[in-house]
Each structure stands twice: as C-alpha cells, then as structure tokens.
Amino acid sequence: MRAVVKTSPGPGAELIDKMENPRPGDGEVVIAVAAASVCGTDAHLYEWSKSAQDFHPRLPLVMGHECSGTVTDVGPGVSRVSPGDRVAIETHLYCGHCFECRTGSAHNCRDLRLLGLTTDGVFAEQVRVPESACFILPSTVSEDTASLFEPAGVSVHALQRAGSVAGARVLVSGCGPVGLVVVQLCLLFGASTVIATEPNPFRRRLAEKLGAIAVDPLQASAEEEMAAHAGDRSGGVQVAFETSGAAAAYPLIWHSLARESTLVTVGHPGAEISVDIARFVNKRGITVKGIFGRRIWDTWEQLLALVESGRLDLSWIITHRFELEDFKDAISLLSQDAAKVIIYPNGVPA
Numbered sequence: 001m002r003a004v005v006k007t008s009p010g011p012g013a014e015l016i017d018k019m020e021n022p023r024p025g026d027g028e029v030v031i032a033v034a035a036a037s038v039c040g041t042d043a044h045l046y047e048w049s050k051s052a053q054d055f056h057p058r059l060p061l062v063m064g065h066e067c068s069g070t071v072t073d074v075g076p077g078v079s080r081v082s083p084g085d086r087v088a089i090e091t092h093l094y095c096g097h098c099f100e101c102r103t104g105s106a107h108n109c110r111d112l113r114l115l116g117l118t119t120d121g122v123f124a125e126q127v128r129v130p131e132s133a134c135f136i137l138p139s140t141v142s143e144d145t146a147s148l149f150e151p152a153g154v155s156v157h158a159l160q161r162a163g164s165v166a167g168a169r170v171l172v173s174g175c176g177p178v179g180l181v182v183v184q185l186c187l188l189f190g191a192s193t194v195i196a197t198e199p200n201p202f203r204r205r206l207a208e209k210l211g212a213i214a215v216d217p218l219q220a221s222a223e224e225e226m227a228a229h230a231g232d233r234s235g236g237v238q239v240a241f242e243t244s245g246a247a248a249a250y251p252l253i254w255h256s257l258a259r260e261s262t263l264v265t266v267g268h269p270g271a272e273i274s275v276d277i278a279r280f281v282n283k284r285g286i287t288v289k290g291i292f293g294r295r296i297w298d299t300w301e302q303l304l305a306l307v308e309s310g311r312l313d314l315s316w317i318i319t320h321r322f323e324l325e326d327f328k329d330a331i332s333l334l335s336q337d338a339a340k341v342i343i344y345p346n347g348v349p350a
Helices: 040-047 149-162 177-188 201-210 222-230 247-256 277-282 298-309 324-335
Strands: 003-006 014-016 028-037 066-074 086-089 126-130 134-136 169-173 193-197 213-215 237-242 257-265 287-290 318-323 340-344
Touching (some): 014 324, 040 324, 066 126, 169 222, 177 193, 193 222, 222 247, 237 247
Parallel strands (some): 169 193, 169 237, 193 213, 237 257, 257 287
Antiparallel strands (some): 003 014, 028 066, 028 126, 028 340
C-alpha cells in the first residue's frame, strides 16, 4: 500500500509506494481509509517542532490521525464491528485497564497510544487499529463529515468542560477548524456574544459568517476592542477558549476575562507560559481547565446527535481536497487561507 511516512527526526516526510499491508491481530481491525483530515499536529510533526517532539513520536511512523473509512478485515476476538462497517476512529488508543480507563477518563489513559504519533496513522490506504477505537457510523453521515468527528469532538469536549455558555459573553482564541466549531457550538448553545480572535483575515471572515465578532489580536487596539465588546456590566467575558496553541495569545485572554470566569485551554503551546497566579487565578477567581482529546464515548455520541439532528453542520468547514501524493501541499495550506483540508488515500471521490 501507499503511505506518508515520517522516517527520521527533522523536517519532512515521504510517500512510500510499497508499504506492507497491515494485518489485524487479536482485537484489531483493518480499515480502508476514505478521508483523512489534516491537523495542526500533523504540520508540527512534519516540521519536527518542539510541540510534536513532546509527544515522543516513534519513528519511522505513518502520519495522520483524523479519518473515516470502511472495515475490510477483522482479527480474532473482534465482535462489535464487521467488514463493511463504516467507521470514524478515536485516536486516543486506551488500554481499558488503568485507573483512568476504569473511572471514565479513558481519553487520558496512563498507557495511552496516539494514532499517527506513537503508532502508525491514517495517511495511508489502510490502517490497523483496535476494535475499541471504532465509532460505527449511521448511513446518514458522510465519510467527509465523519473524518471531522475527531477534531469536532475536541470542540464538543471543550464545551463540556466549560459548562453552560447560555447567556454568556464568550471569547474564542484562534479560528482554526477546532476554534470555528467552538464558535458554532457556543452560538448554538445560547451564548449572548462570541468574540473570535484570529490574525488570519480569511479565518476571521469565516468566524463572522458564523455570527461571531472577529478581532485581529495583532492590532494595537485589540485589548480596547475586546473591552468594548465584552461590555461594562460583566467586566469581561465569562468563558474563554484558547484553541490556537499560540503562547502570544494569553496576555489578551487574561486581560479579557471577567472575575469568576472560566478559561478552557485546548491548543498545545510549544513553550512554557508564565501566569500571575495571585492576580488572575486567586484574586479574580478565574478557573483554568485543560482538555486532551474527547471523552470516550459521550463526546462522540453528543456530536453525532447534533450532526444527525441538523443542528450542527460540519461540511462547510472543508475548503480543500487532495490526493495522497499531494500531502505536502495539503500540510502547507494549514498556515494559509484554509479551514479543513482533506486527504483521500484511495482517491478523491468524483
């Protein structure tokens, strides 16, 4: 089979044409990958940035982790899925035995393996995963949309961690795909105002189309704009989501948060960030919550319900489609005028 492989430390990856086809072991399945969406983590891995290295990738490694596809083969002991089932993949491959797995936090398993980071991923014609990673899809969900369930699930998890946003003024820092879905969900769940900060004009326009107030955080007037939109009565936003992973985003966020507000951190900064605990956390009562992936499986079920009901549309966020051999162009688009970029390892559908 063909696959995009990170062969050694340093920038780059290569397309290998004659990889051995995966075979399922006990409790495993093989999936023909239909659609694989490209994530910022894939770009960091391709560039070999510090944030990617912090995941301790095991090289050589097939890249990619967000996908949908069809089960083609199953190993011994598989009982829940069958060949022909259409699935999306949970990329946090959990052990099922540790304390976290047994108490409802399998997404934070202490023996966690990460698809496309510590085990071979989905920028390939086929991928082998545990049966336990498969989320069976109803016929109503397209493979394109299903390939976005992993990143959109991060957005749903962020809202779950924040608690209610009904009637709240909300800040969303970063308008990549995860941030844009957070904007969409906040408005869907009743936020009174959503302010989205994003330096890229293309992505600011997408946020505005959803109904957000878009602010360029690089402008000198950004803090004044935030104060004006947050309103005098509240003294700032009640909930903030940081989705970009940009360390430079935090000063504006801290100064925009109201007293007794909540900050949910989603993006992974590539450097340590200092914070004045006494000033912001103690004296202003700000609560900081982090998320990692999706809650298994309640996040997925909530996301599916929203998509099937028609209340949440994900298809609009796909802006570009590529063949597998054009993976370098797909990755480079993430820093340009794009939202979600999809790679089709078995060919772009007609």
